[in-house]
Structure formats: structure tokens, C-alpha cells
Amino acid sequence: MMPERSREGSRRIFARACTLMPGGVNSPARAFGAVGGQPVVVDRGDGCYLWDVDGNRYIDYVASWGPLILGHRHPAVIAAIEEVLRHGTTFGAPTRWENELAELVVEAVPSIEQVRFVNSGTEASMSAIRLARGYTGRDKIVKFAGCYHGHVDALLVQAGSSATTLGAPSSPGVPEGCTRDTLLLPYNDSDALRQAFKQYGSQIAAVILEPIAGNMGVVPADREFLQAVRSLTAQYGSVLIFDEVITGFRVAYGGAQSLLGIQPDLTVLGKIVGGGLPVGAFGGRREIMSKLLPEGKVFQAGTLSGNPLAMAAGAATLRVLRDTNPYAALDRKTERLCAGLQAAAEEAGVEHVIQRVGSMFTLFFRSGPVRNYADALEANTDRFAAYFRGMLERGVYLPCSQFEANFVSTAHEDADIDATIEAARAVFAALP
Numbered sequence: 001m002m003p004e005r006s007r008e009g010s011r012r013i014f015a016r017a018c019t020l021m022p023g024g025v026n027s028p029a030r031a032f033g034a035v036g037g038q039p040v041v042v043d044r045g046d047g048c049y050l051w052d053v054d055g056n057r058y059i060d061y062v063a064s065w066g067p068l069i070l071g072h073r074h075p076a077v078i079a080a081i082e083e084v085l086r087h088g089t090t091f092g093a094p095t096r097w098e099n100e101l102a103e104l105v106v107e108a109v110p111s112i113e114q115v116r117f118v119n120s121g122t123e124a125s126m127s128a129i130r131l132a133r134g135y136t137g138r139d140k141i142v143k144f145a146g147c148y149h150g151h152v153d154a155l156l157v158q159a160g161s162s163a164t165t166l167g168a169p170s171s172p173g174v175p176e177g178c179t180r181d182t183l184l185l186p187y188n189d190s191d192a193l194r195q196a197f198k199q200y201g202s203q204i205a206a207v208i209l210e211p212i213a214g215n216m217g218v219v220p221a222d223r224e225f226l227q228a229v230r231s232l233t234a235q236y237g238s239v240l241i242f243d244e245v246i247t248g249f250r251v252a253y254g255g256a257q258s259l260l261g262i263q264p265d266l267t268v269l270g271k272i273v274g275g276g277l278p279v280g281a282f283g284g285r286r287e288i289m290s291k292l293l294p295e296g297k298v299f300q301a302g303t304l305s306g307n308p309l310a311m312a313a314g315a316a317t318l319r320v321l322r323d324t325n326p327y328a329a330l331d332r333k334t335e336r337l338c339a340g341l342q343a344a345a346e347e348a349g350v351e352h353v354i355q356r357v358g359s360m361f362t363l364f365f366r367s368g369p370v371r372n373y374a375d376a377l378e379a380n381t382d383r384f385a386a387y388f389r390g391m392l393e394r395g396v397y398l399p400c401s402q403f404e405a406n407f408v409s410t411a412h413e414d415a416d417i418d419a420t421i422e423a424a425r426a427v428f429a430a431l432p
């Protein structure tokens with residue numbers, strides 16, 4: 001058994017945080033609500049490791065929820081931020097650093113001819129929806145249960161309903177009016193989509209989806225479903241929006257769309273594109289993007305949008321990814337990790353299925369396959385919580401919910417993967 005780790009510092013700081021901030025956090029998942037126990041208060045990160053304020057070290061598979069594909073404090077990213085710092089922090093005027101990141105994005109992502117930078121994935125999907133509505137002159141949007149697009153009012157509809165329903169908001173504070181034009185459909189269900197288009201086609205401004213879902217755990221879209229999404233939106237003149245906030249630069253340099261060979265009209269980016277600083281982006285066909293103010297009439301703005309430090313961190317990250325092309329190696333490394341976890345779970349007779357695309361994966365505590373939100377919700381979350389706490393106790397920091405993606409970075413070495421599998425073997429054997 002591992003010695004009991006001291007978490008006194010984390011306990012003290014988090015207790016104070018709870019008096020200062022609701023739940024002690026600035027984003028709810030961090031509070032460990034789904035798994036119980038004491039959140040780890042982080043002191044620093046380096047490569048694939050995190051250290052808490054008590055000096056405990058963890059192998060990190062959260063990667064700040066996706067951005068850190070190069071690990072913590074990658075030298076090229078730190079150097080780029082330091083270089084820009086000598087010029088200032090923000091100007092609210094055009095700078096060359098915006099061009100640098102825009103050029104990299106346009107070059108990388110097949111369907112993006114023009115891009116606009118914002119400060120989060122939420123802002124990016126909110127703006128993309130507004131642009132799609134402005135461009136089409138229509139109001140309705142289609143979203144899929146289990147897909148997350150940030151905390152945009154109109155997209156906070158996810159109830160695990162498998163029927164075609166006009167969306168009911170899933171948070172207090174979102175008026176019904178905000179979601180009246182949101183059609184909620186089950187993921188990977190082409191028939192439901194066909195039905196929705198038959199009924200509302202001429203009123204649908206946009207269909208938004210994660211082409212590989214990461215926010216109900218990893219759930220890839222079927223090829224047949226994606227083809228139906230693409231052909232129906234084209235047929236009815238609706239805008240197809242891929243939310244690639246997680247998958248962009250993660251599953252391939254050009255995102256899921258380059259991996260799957262399907263081109264959306266608009267793409268939403270975040271996480272990796274900011275290299276660990278707050279950046280979101282949306283982009284696509286010039287004809288659509290030109291409707292944005294000041295070229296067009298669709299309003300969208302941001303005091304800190306295109307922030308030089310954030311642009312530099314994103315550009316440095318993308319350059320490393322472009323120049324080193326780590327995707328095959330990431331795939332092999334993650335495959336080895338998943339094979340090890342699977343063998344360990346089988347040994348212990350733990351019912352599970354692992355779903356993986358490249359360096360993102362989820363181990364679901366149910367037998368597979370998981371094709372939609374309803375499937376995901378059948379996972380045994382008590383078992384997940386015990387697994388999570390056991391891994392944390394053994395120095396492995398996993399996302400603190402069953403319905404999240406684990407991320408492997410270029411900084412994870414074979415020894416880290418082996419240590420993770422070893423820890424999992426011990427934890428699975430002791431699961432209730």
C-alpha cells in the first residue's frame with residue numbers, strides 16, 4: 001500500500017477558497033463533486049507532471065482539460081510568451097501576433113478560410129451560432145444530447161432524452177425563450193436528424209456538433225451519421241458547425257475534419273489553439289465569415305480578443321505540432337496505455353469499455369459500445385469515483401468525472417504509462 005499522502009496544504013487553501021468563491025472554484029468540475037474527496041490544490045506543473053501544494057507529484061491526464069498537448073511549461077511556449085512580454089500585454093489594436101496564429105490556423109484546418117479569435121470556447125460557439133443565424137436569416141439550431149459547446153444559453157440543453165424534443169433548458173437562469181429554437185437530438189441517430197429536417201428544415205440555421213464527442217466521455221460519431229449531417233445541412237441550406245474545441249490539433253493537426261474527410265461550413269476552436277492561455281476561435285468559409293462586423297452586419301467583439309500573449313502561446317504550440325508531427329507517436333503511446341488498462345481491468349473482472357481516438361480516451365465502467373449520451377449515462381459512476389480516488393492516491397491525476405476525456409501529451413514517457421497501468425492494476429483489484 002501507498003503511504004497516506006499529506007494533503008494538509010490543499011485542505012487549508014481549499015477551505016479558504018470555499019469562503020471566497022462559490023464551491024471554492026471558478027469552474028464547477030474542479031470541485032470533485034462527482035467523485036467526492038478533497039480537491040488537489042496545484043502548485044506547479046512540468047512536462048506530464050503536476051505537484052500539489054504539499055509536494056505530492058501526479059502523472060497528469062487532465063492537461064488543463066485538453067489544451068496542454070505538449071505538457072506543462074513546454075520550452076517553446078514559455079519562450080514565446082516571454083518574448084511578447086517585452087512588448088507589453090495588450091493593446092486593443094492590430095498586432096502581428098494575430099496574423100501569425102491566424103496563418104497557422106488557416107493553413108492547418110481544411111475548411112477555415114478566415115478566422116476570428118475570441119477568449120474561450122464558449123464565446124466561440126456563441127459567436128458561431130449568431131453568425132450562422134445572421135447568415136441564413138433563420139432561428140432554429142440543432143444540437144445533440146451529450147455534446148457540450150460551452151455555457152451558451154441556447155446550447156445549455158442536453159437532457160438525456162432520446163426523443164426529438166424542443167429543448168428545455170437544463171440550468172436555472174436560462175429562460176425558456178433562449179432555448180425555444182434549439183432542437184435537441186440524440187447523437188449518432190441519422191433517422192432522428194432526417195425527421196427533424198423534414199419537419200423544420202427551412203427554419204434550421206445551423207447544426208452544431210462535436211465530430212468526436214469528448215464531453216460525454218469519448219464517443220466518436222459514426223461515418224454514416226456524419227455523412228447524413230453533411231448532406232442534410234447542404235440540402236436545406238443550413239450551416240454545419242463542427243465544435244473542434246477538443247479535437248482541433250488533438251486527433252490530427254487539421255482536427256477531426258481532416259481525419260474524417262468531412263468539411264463543415266464553420267469550425268469552433270479553443271483549448272490547444274491557445275497553448276494554455278485563454279483563446280477561442282471560430283472560422284470557415286469566407287462567404288460566411290464576411291458577414292461579421294465590420295465587413296458585414298453580425299455583431300461580435302472583444303476587448304482582449306487576439307491578445308498578444310495568448311496568440312504567441314497558441315502559435316508556438318501549433319508550430320511545434322506542425323514541425324514535429326507527433327500524432328503517430330501519441331497514438332501508439334495512448335494505444336499502449338489503453339491496452340494495459342484493458343488487460344488490468346479484465347484481470348480483475350471489472351466490466352468496462354475503453355473508447356479512444358488518438359490521444360483522447362475514456363474508460364467507461366459499463367460494457368460497450370457507447371454510442372450516445374443515454375449509453376454513457378448507464379456507466380457505473382460509483383465505480384468510477386472509487387477508481388478515480390484510488391488512482392489519485394497512487395499519484396495519477398485523472399479527470400474527476402466519468403463523462404470526460406483523458407488526454408495523453410507528448411511529455412508522457414513509457415515509464416509514466418507503465419506506472420499508470422501498474423496503479424490501475426492495484427486499483428481495479430480493490431474496486432468494490
Ligand SMILES: *Cc1c(COP(=O)(O)O)cnc(C)c1O
Nearest residue numbers: 120121122148149150245246270
Ligand atoms: C471546453 C469546451 C467548450 C468550451 O470552451 P471554454 O473555453 O471552456 O469556454 C466548448 N466546446 C467543447 C467541445 C469543449 O470541450
